[in-house]
Amino acid sequence: MSEPKTNFAMLLRLLGARPRDVCEAVGADKSLVSRWTNGKQKFMPGHDWVGKVADYLLTLDERLKEPVLLDVLSAYYPDDALETPALRREALIGWLATVGHLPARHLTGKNGLADLVMAKAAQLTATKETFRSASSPAPAPEKPHQPLPMKNAMVYGKEGVQGSALQFIELIMQQTEPQDILFACPEGLDMYTRDEKFGAVLMDRMMEMFAAGHTLSVVLRTDYKMTDVSAFSGRWLVAHLLGYVRSYYFDEFHKSYDDKMMAVVEGRMAMKATDSKQGDDSGIYTAIYFDEPTVAEVWEECSDYRKRSKQRFHYHLFEQPDAYLRGVAPLPDRAHYRFVRLPHFGLAGMDRTQEDFGLSSEERKRLLEDFGPLFVPVAFFEPQTPVRHLYCENDIEDALLKNRHVCPELSAICGRRAIMATQTLVDQLVLLKKTLEEHKNFEVCFLPDSQFKRLTMQIACWGDVVAIGWIAKGKSTACKDYTNTNALTGFCESIWDRIPGMLKSRSIAIRKINTWLKKAKKYGYAVNG
DSSP states (O other), X not given: OOOOSSHHHHHHHHBTOOHHHHHHHHOOOHHHHHHHHHTSSOOOTTXXXXXXXXXXXXXXXXXXXXXXXXXXXXXXXXXXXXXXXXXXXXXXXXXXXXXXXXXXXTSOSTTGGGHHHHTTXXXXXXXXXXXXXXXXXXXXXXXXXXXXXXXXXXXXXHHHHHHHHHHHHHHHHTOSSOOEEEEEOTTOTHHHHTSHXXXXXXXXXHHHHHHTTOEEEEEEOSOOOGGGTTTTHHHHHHHHHTTSEEEEEOSOOOTTOOEEEEEEETTTEEEEEEEOSOSSGGGEEEEEEOSHHHHHHHHHHHHHHHHTSEESSOBOTTTOOTTTTTTOOOOTTSOEEXXXXXXXXXXXXXXXXXXXHXXXXXXHHHHHHHSGGGGOOGGGSOTTSOEEEEEEHHHHHHHHTSSEEEOHHHHHHHTSOOEEEHHHHHHHHHHHHHHHHHOTTEEEEEEOHHXXXXXXXXXXEESSSOEEEEOGGGOEEEEOXXXXXXXXXXXXXXXXXXXXXXXXXXXXXXXHHHHHHHHHHHTTOOOOO
């Protein structure tokens, strides 16, 4: 978003007005308003235009829940010169006519428009009883200040929505205690993620916010689109699995609903993006609110959506298994994904798992009963069904140099270190090659560690009957609901689609496997088949 060149242009943005609105309100030609906006023509003292513009701006200011003109003028005029509406009008006319072409000293800085809010964000680090303006002196201990309102910066357009989201996160990051953000999005998450470049920036900032201990509850539409997740890829899913994000879906957003999205921290602040019915991105305007009535109103509305919605990714598999998956099997005609660092198991089912991993009879029985879908072989799926596996090539090379290594998935399930002999890994590589040659629907990709780490997860999922996702350190989520499973499948699909086609080439996969098998034979392992 371009920085306003004049105070007049800045004031239009703060008040949520556009140059064409000024044209219609005061009858000025658009070229004249353009010259006022870019500073090429000053307002002349005593001229009718400056009075008309001042009256229009005052009218806009009165419509705001928290007016901004007094805050602007107070940077230039003493309090006694702004005590009455007439005095404020006179001051505004004088300000427009004399310094309207200069940047206002309290509205400038590296963040531009955001400074209007950020300059006062220090009050959010205090308790509600000790809120104060960052530009005001600290209150004496015996006379604490009452809460002072912060001003609402209203901005238009898609870039305004994006900038407000980043600004909202900045304010969250200034909190001294972890906060839970409640986010409702009637428009759909692609309001952000359809811009992949911005989505990546937003996800970076959100992960920093999560790392600082803050959490997010988000209410979205049930129809989880591919565009909703493509830019966020695996990190958005990992945030769910780690418990930073609690995701809900809700079908009953009104079709005529004007609000595109709402974010709120109870008792602190709220953000709303609303459609002004202009028919394009310029018609969307965003504001961050700090006045208690508005924050309470947004909180109540978002809380009501959450109460009436259903949660996604709510089941922690390793913390409360309760035979959740018992008796469940994937559908043979639905896509299958497996993203893990090493090819541990699953290609040939459970027939050799007990021997290969040193499992007890009780552990093998539990795996078969509660985690059977993990061990469905590729041959189970129909020929035309996509079956896609993703592995880390660096881990395979490292494992070939060792006698044995830990299997993280089985370790998490069994609650102990489950060890796999390297000979078992070699057998898995042989089976991978054979499966690639025999099943044309089977795809395998080996990524270097630097790229695999960007996924930050290990995951397996199946169609619309059951899905399982897990990451390191035993954190896991299982889903048995169509929207949950579709979302998880969508994450996998978006990640797979973003890998360059050359890296997913069947011939390249077989060539890499052959290289590893030659090394294994050189190291003394048996290469069968």
